[in-house]
Amino acid sequence: MESELVSLEVDGNVGTLTVDRPEALNALNVETLEAMGQAVTEAQDAGVRALVVTGAGEDAFIAGADIKYMKDLGTEAAQEWGALGHAVADSLAEFPGVTIAAVNGFAFGGGCEMAIACDLRIASESAVIGNTEIDLGIIPGWGATQRLPRLVGDETARRMIYLGQRLDAERAREVGLVGEVVPDDELDARATELAEEVASKPAFALQTAKQSIAQGYEASQNAGLDYEKRAFASLFGTPDQREGMAAFVEDREPEFE
Structure with a gap:
């Protein structure tokens, strides 16, 4: 994909x-959200x-939504903005494969919402996570009021x-917000390792x-x-x-498609 705001790398499955956007702590504006949605679609197509x-x-996973953009929005524009964020979060939640948030650094507001839309979450030791919208005079608008309690x-x-509590990585693990915490310099490798392990499982059964x-x-x-009975x-x-x-009966490793 062609974007300076979001990159997608595919290696096998x-x-x-x-x-x-490291200079903006990866905050999400309209262009970045649209690029994220395109990347998710391309990953699915691949x-x-x-x-x-x-x-x-x-410093940041996604520090949140772009407050400079949001501060002057009216109700109608805010509805469109919220719908765009929901569409991207939903695309992660509904992705046919497994989505894994590798949370490095700050994940506030919309960043937290993108993480909790994923199936699994790994945090670096320095990660800090929270839905901090209340201090901006608003509530979470991209799914946290529904996904977070679950x-x-x-x-x-x-x-x-x-x-607007901000949880450090260990506290996030204790409450079940993330599944594991790893040293900062091991996050990428561990996320890739977990992704490869998941990708090796039978795709249709996973879906x-x-x-x-x-x-x-x-x-x-x-x-x-x-539903489970039928599935x-x-x-x-x-x-x-x-x-x-x-393979189980024959005591060997399975070779899934």
């Missing part, structure tokens, strides 16, 4: 999307099974949103698992369980199911 999302430089629980989410988990959040538990059965007879179970 693994992609890395990097927001590249058949990427695991997509790492990160920020350029050492991820960290109601009480923690309310404290983060009501108080079905992701859809089933999402269904559980979008419907009642009984409806989610019914589970649908995988039988697929090449990956046949290979995975044959």
Whole structure:
């Protein structure tokens, strides 16, 4: 893709999307959001099974939305701005493969929302994460009021949103906001390692698992369980199911497509 604001690198089944505005702490403006959305689409078209999302430089993952842009928006323009941010976050949440946020440095406001839209999160030791919109006189507008409580629980989410709390990496891991914390200089390597491990799994089963988990959040538990029953059965007879179970019975490593 052609953009000075966002880069996409694809290596086999693994992609890395990097927001590249280090001079602005990778803050998201209209052009950057549009470039992110394009990169996600291109990663999908390239058949990427695991997509790492990160920020350029050492100081920030995504420090948030561009406040200089937002400060003079009226209601109609703010609706369009919110819809654009939601579209990009949704594209990460609905990506057919697994999305992994490699959180380096600051991840505030919209940056936190992009991270929690991903399937998995890894943080560097120096990372600081929070939904800090309350101190700007607004609320999260790209999904945090819905995704954050599901991820960290109601009480923690309310404290983060009501108080604008900023969590260091270890506290973020303790509350379940990130899955693991690694030294700063190991973040990229660990994210790639995890992406490669995920990408080695059977693609259709991974996609079905992701859809089933999402269904559980979008419907009642009984409806989610019914969906899981159907999704589970649908995988039988697929090449990956046949290979995975044959390899187990034959005591060998599977060779998935």
